[in-house]
Amino acid sequence: MEEFEKKIGIKFNNIKTLENAFVHRSYLNENKEKFSQHNERMEFLGDAVLELCATDFLYKNFPQKKEGELTAIRSALVNTESLCNAAKKLNLEENLLMSKGESLEKKGRNHILANTFEALVGAIYLDGEKDGFFKAYTFLENFLFDYAFEIVEKNLFRDPKSYFQEIAQEVIPATPEYKLISEKGPDHDKNFIVGAYIGDEKISEGEGKSKQKAEVDAAKKALIKKGWE
Amino acid sequence: MEEFEKKIGIKFNNIKTLENAFVHRSYLNENKEKFSQHNERMEFLGDAVLELCATDFLYKNFPQKKEGELTAIRSALVNTESLCNAAKKLNLEENLLMSKGESLEKKGRNHILANTFEALVGAIYLDGEKDGFFKAYTFLENFLFDYAFEIVEKNLFRDPKSYFQEIAQEVIPATPEYKLISEKGPDHDKNFIVGAYIGDEKISEGEGKSKQKAEVDAAKKALIKKGWE
Secondary structure: OHHHHHHHOOOOOOHHHHHHOOEOHHHHHHOOOOOOOOOHHHHHHHHHHHHHHHHHHHHHHOOOOOHHHHHHHHHHHHOHHHHHHHHHHOOHHHOOEOOOOOOOOHHHHHHHHHHHHHHHHHHHHHHOHHHHHHHHHHHHHHHOOHHHHHHHHOOOOOOHHHHHHHHHHHHOOOOOEEEEEEEEOOHHHOEEEEEEEEOOEEEEEEEEOOHHHHHHHHHHHHHHHOOOO | OHHHHHHHOOOOOOHHHHHHOOEOHHHHHHOOOOOOOOOHHHHHHHHHHHHHHHHHHHHHHOOOOOHHHHHHHHHHHHOHHHHHHHHHHOOHHHOOEOOOOOOOOHHHHHHHHHHHHHHHHHHHHHHOHHHHHHHHHHHHHHHOOHHHHHHHHOOOOOOHHHHHHHHHHHHOOOOOEEEEEEEEOOHHHOEEEEEEEEOOEEEEEEEEOOHHHHHHHHHHHHHHHOOOO
16 A cells, blocks of 8 residues: 555555555455445545546636537546546556456456546545645546546547538538438337438438437447548 | 625635626627626536535535435435525525526526526635635535435435335335336337336336336335325
């Protein structure tokens, strides 16, 4: 744990708080004498700390962007994949306490690593007391938030419809249109099928519970069809 | 604005930040010379501040509750209805700048009031700089968080299935069971109908996109049927 403190540049007031961030539910069941709780309450706290730090960081670093776009960038910044990558850079797996029988398959493991990262953020926040928020913020600046600039530069956050329109206008140039193809089911459970068109050519079809969702789905498929993704 | 500062007990460094929290999108369109932006970026920030303050408050005030229950309490604490009530107590409507033509119907108006409350939290956080987080936290303790105790005391957060089971075990006593009645539609768009039973008696039917959702729906309806809601 002391090595880990050095790695992240934070000295904990109570080292037990840091240790607790690494206790997976599966480990607790087999080691009840060592720890009184697993890391899920801390993850609950860390998730909200992460959310505010990320929001503040994006709000201040991208003053020209509107709230809709900021929301999309934030989603890309704090999703499982992004947190899992940050967890891997810090080699959190090395410190993680979990039952040996626990999910080793990739999807489950990535999820556990992302959750551990959130629990760690919660532990830093909690242990730092009055300075906890700033300590957690600095930690995230050091180990996660650089990725925000990459997300923006590489358009990793764009919603498919805007992105499809932007490229179509640049490449063809033409503006895509969406037309309703069919609408099925009772009012509370409708299913829409929508086509994405450039001129008269139908590029793709998408489906969804609302026209908007079906259009987004169609735009995604059109990007793939055109090799623009 | 100075009267409002007194009401909430916060002196702003820059009064324009406070004013900006009250600028609805519809007002900006008609008064571009007075304000350069509406309050939606600030609401984006305030929403995340509120989320962390509420999470921290619940984490510390309900140490026995697990993360699942804390999540349910938090949802009840920060939903539109709850924020709208807080906004009404502060009489935010009096300060709100919006186009006269804008939605006066109840649902839309409540939504706008709740958003203004979030924008106000964002303004307090932003204007307070290093102390912003603590100022916003104190503000929320004064004007919103008391409601958390009412939510817990009156069980306003319980998930319907647990609540139905608890009451049935107490009143009858018996444990409700759920049985699948039908399952329709293709794999990506299934619809389940489930019955909630006490012994052999079917109390209600619920439907949903998953068995779990259909069961929750059935439990809700059973609570109503039994007059236990």
